[in-house]
Amino acid sequence: xxxxxxRLELSAFLDHYTNIxxxxxxxxxxxxxxxxxxxxxxxxxxxxxxxxxxxxYCDNNRMLRDRVLSLRHANIYExxxxxxxxxxxxxxxxxxxxxxxxxxxxxxxxxxxGESAVYQAGRYADEVVRTADGLRFRSKxxxxxxxxxxxxxxxxx
Amino acid sequence: xxxxxxRLELSAFLDHYTNIxxxxxxxxxxxxxxxxxxxxxxxxxxxxxxxxxxxxYCDNNRMLRDRVLSLRHANIYExxxxxxxxxxxxxxxxxxxxxxxxxxxxxxxxxxxGESAVYQAGRYADEVVRTADGLRFRSKxxxxxxxxxxxxxxxxx
Amino acid sequence: xxxxxxRLELSAFLDHYTNIxxxxxxxxxxxxxxxxxxxxxxxxxxxxxxxxxxxxYCDNNRMLRDRVLSLRHANIYExxxxxxxxxxxxxxxxxxxxxxxxxxxxxxxxxxxGESAVYQAGRYADEVVRTADGLRFRSKxxxxxxxxxxxxxxxxx
Numbered sequence: 093x094x095x096x097x098x099r100l101e102l103s104a105f106l107d108h109y110t111n112i113x114x115x116x117x118x119x120x121x122x123x124x125x126x127x128x129x130x131x132x133x134x135x136x137x138x139x140x141x142x143x144x145x146x147x148x149y150c151d152n153n154r155m156l157r158d159r160v161l162s163l164r165h166a167n168i169y170e171x172x173x174x175x176x177x178x179x180x181x182x183x184x185x186x187x188x189x190x191x192x193x194x195x196x197x198x199x200x201x202x203x204x205x206g207e208s209a210v211y212q213a214g215r216y217a218d219e220v221v222r223t224a225d226g227l228r229f230r231s232k233x234x235x236x237x238x239x240x241x242x243x244x245x246x247x248x249x
Numbered sequence: 250x251x252x253x254x255x256r257l258e259l260s261a262f263l264d265h266y267t268n269i270x271x272x273x274x275x276x277x278x279x280x281x282x283x284x285x286x287x288x289x290x291x292x293x294x295x296x297x298x299x300x301x302x303x304x305x306y307c308d309n310n311r312m313l314r315d316r317v318l319s320l321r322h323a324n325i326y327e328x329x330x331x332x333x334x335x336x337x338x339x340x341x342x343x344x345x346x347x348x349x350x351x352x353x354x355x356x357x358x359x360x361x362x363g364e365s366a367v368y369q370a371g372r373y374a375d376e377v378v379r380t381a382d383g384l385r386f387r388s389k390x391x392x393x394x395x396x397x398x399x400x401x402x403x404x405x406x
Numbered sequence: 407x408x409x410x411x412x413r414l415e416l417s418a419f420l421d422h423y424t425n426i427x428x429x430x431x432x433x434x435x436x437x438x439x440x441x442x443x444x445x446x447x448x449x450x451x452x453x454x455x456x457x458x459x460x461x462x463y464c465d466n467n468r469m470l471r472d473r474v475l476s477l478r479h480a481n482i483y484e485x486x487x488x489x490x491x492x493x494x495x496x497x498x499x500x501x502x503x504x505x506x507x508x509x510x511x512x513x514x515x516x517x518x519x520g521e522s523a524v525y526q527a528g529r530y531a532d533e534v535v536r537t538a539d540g541l542r543f544r545s546k547x548x549x550x551x552x553x554x555x556x557x558x559x560x561x562x563x
Binding site (some may be wrong): 096099100136162179180181182192196198204209212213214215225237239240 | 411414418421422423424425428450487489490491492493514516519520521523524
Binding site for chain 2 (some may be wrong): 097110175176177180200202207208210
């Protein structure tokens with residue numbers, strides 16, 4: 093039963109993460125990561141080939157906060173209208189407070205013309221740790237299948 | 250742990266709701282609402298601007314039942330083939346028997362020609378109450394992102 | 407509470423099933439079925455009309471293993487890049503160790519050109535049994551809405 097409840101807790105944490113992005117509360121996004129952390133978005137082809145070439149790469153929390161600031165002050169990007177859908181969560185217990193978590197994600201985006209379509213699909217490969225403040229990502233790797241997604245990749249997924 | 254189980258219960262309730270629509274058991278749809286209730290479908294733009302202009306609006310259970318009757322007897326609409334997908338559930342406990350529940354939804358529709366595509370995406374903003382008969386919606390607000398969805402909006406989402 | 411935890415367990419089992427397919431670990435696919443079993447993929451129209459005409463049909467575990475072998479050795483199909491999304495799980499307890507499980511599924515596929523789209527939607531109608539080795543499918547019926555999906559249906563869904 094412990095594992096089932098842990099699964100539920102991890103699922104709630106991922107749901108909270110995606111809601112922060114979808115409701116444009118980006119300032120809260122870095123608060124879900126530990127101070128030392130990794131966040132990267134990487135195409136699946138590179139991941140499979142072992143070639144590191146992320147399209148977004150942040151290796152500490154300050155870089156995450158900088159990313160948000162720059163998104164807020166640079167108006168060069170059309171603000172996306174994302175809806176995240178997460179499915180297929182699985183995890184392994186690495187140690188007492190560390191979990192390796194995997195899940196499929198899909199982002200549906202609605203264009204300014206009002207059309208909704210699959211914008212991006214892929215999988216999350218995360219390391220989640222239990223801290224005094226609750227669950228946090230020590231590492232979140234967003235590995236995407238979709239190749240034609242470059243324009244909006246300034247935003248977190 | 251209580252919160253995790255409550256989350257699971259609310260998730261089961263939403264799943265039951267979407268299955269009733271997807272399997273075309275519309276007669277059961279009003280039974281998931283309290284007698285005094287609100288059901289509305291509203292475009293996100295209006296919601297964000299604070300402008301009330303729902304495309305569907307029912308403010309008691311009788312209106313829900315009327316809606317089903319009219320759908321059953323008016324054959325002017327092509328019957329949709331919906332599949333709902335719900336993700337990102339979060340909730341707050343308002344009082345001992347009332348929960349404010351939010352989730353992303355997506356409806357995939359399959360046309361008569363046999364093609365499946367994202368028909369609509371948005372989010373549910375619900376008030377769920379615990380009654381003697383189980384969980385019920387006191388209010389269900391369907392806030393959609395997609396603008397090009399008018400034709401089929403006679404059906405509940 | 408027991409029912410809620412059973413729901414969680416069944417959900418974890420479906421997630422494990424879809425991850426095996428999405429991560430191309432097809433050799434593990436038959437291990438999720440009992441020795442005597444049924445796996446079929448059938449269009450919704452036939453299901454609704456009571457006409458048995460599955461596009462894939464395996465009625466024992468050996469046929470599932472043969473299917474995998476033939477997929478591994480026949481290179482006539484472009485390998486798909488599937489992402490499964492499952493929602494709307496409901497179940498009934500048939501007897502102490504048997505559960506009738508229903509859920510919506512959607513498969514997003516990414517083409518070799520790098521475009522992701524809804525490839526197929528439908529529902530699972532499964533019979534899951536509790537064995538000494540854990541949960542297993544005694545029967546898994548994949549009932550799809552989408553008609554234009556024939557080419558890749560050599561792969562399990």
